Amino acid sequence: MSSKDRINIFPSRMALTTMKGRLKGAQKGHSLLKKKADALQIRFRSILKKIIEAKNLMGNVMREASFSLAEAKFTVGSDFNHIILQNVTNAQFKVRCKKDNVAGVNLPIFETFQNSSDANEFAGLARGGQQLTKIKKNYANAIKLLVELASLQTSFITLDEVIKITNRRVNALEYVVIPRFDRTINYIISELDEMEREEFYRLKKIQEKKKKIRAAHEAEIRLLKDKMGDQFKEPANILEDEHDEDLLF
Numbered sequence: 001m002s003s004k005d006r007i008n009i010f011p012s013r014m015a016l017t018t019m020k021g022r023l024k025g026a027q028k029g030h031s032l033l034k035k036k037a038d039a040l041q042i043r044f045r046s047i048l049k050k051i052i053e054a055k056n057l058m059g060n061v062m063r064e065a066s067f068s069l070a071e072a073k074f075t076v077g078s079d080f081n082h083i084i085l086q087n088v089t090n091a092q093f094k095v096r097c098k099k100d101n102v103a104g105v106n107l108p109i110f111e112t113f114q115n116s117s118d119a120n121e122f123a124g125l126a127r128g129g130q131q132l133t134k135i136k137k138n139y140a141n142a143i144k145l146l147v148e149l150a151s152l153q154t155s156f157i158t159l160d161e162v163i164k165i166t167n168r169r170v171n172a173l174e175y176v177v178i179p180r181f182d183r184t185i186n187y188i189i190s191e192l193d194e195m196e197r198e199e200f201y202r203l204k205k206i207q208e209k210k211k212k213i214r215a216a217h218e219a220e221i222r223l224l225k226d227k228m229g230d231q232f233k234e235p236a237n238i239l240e241d242e243h244d245e246d247l248l249f
Contacts, residue, residue: 006184011191019188023181030173037166039103044159047152054149061145065138093143100155105162110151112144 009015098109 006180006187009184009188011188011195013192016185016188016192019181019185023178023185026173026177026181030170030178033166033170033173036103037163037170040105040159040163040166043102044156044163047156047159051149051152051156054145054152058142058145058149061138061142065135065142068135068138071134093140095147102159105159107155107158108151110147110154112147 007019009019092114093112094114095110095112098111100107100109
């Protein structure tokens with residue numbers, strides 16, 4: 001295993017605990033990001049379905065508005081520009097923006113509102129009043145549908161970018177970060193096992209050496225005992241001697 005496939009860290013118990021904590025955090029983050037991506041995908045498909053329906057409906061609405069405009073121009077005649085276009089000073093329909101939170105993502109929501117009275121309320125009293133009322137109604141529906149479609153497409157683009165970023169993070173955690181943590185943990189565990197084996201082998205060699213020294217010492221004592229006979233007195237071991245008399249001062 002190369003150092004590029006894992007984190008360059010000194011193998012120890014503390015490092016193992018730290019890496020396990022980081023692995024747990026990465027797995028938790030991957031799970032949360034996966035849930036977020038799924039929630040965004042559900043909303044993304046829902047918005048896509050609404051966009052298709054709105055675009056299909058837009059053709060019919062704009063066709064009716066165009067036909068009503070042609071009817072109004074034909075009915076009113078040359079006074080159409082004077083009655084409609086030249087009397088408009090302020091916009092009757094305005095757009096405001098709200099925000100909708102979806103899994104931590106703020107989606108802009110546009111909606112129309114009318115904050116003033118109809119400037120052309122009495123237009124068409126001479127002739128063409130019914131056609132003018134129809135054209136206002138049809139174009140009001142067209143404006144509302146256009147604003148709704150703009151809101152849906154803006155949310156669609158926003159969700160598309162967020163979903164791409166979220167999926168990249170999910171893939172990075174799943175295929176890069178988490179496997180790297182796993183390889184690092186396995187490396188630390190293998191190194192710690194190797195250290196334990198080396199320590200066990202070292203202690204075993206020390207015990208064997210102590211046994212050899214003790215056997216040589218015992219052989220030397222037996223040899224001196226054979227030579228000196230009854231005059232031989234084994235030296236006392238200050239670490240094991242339990243017969244010392246108490247000293248009183």
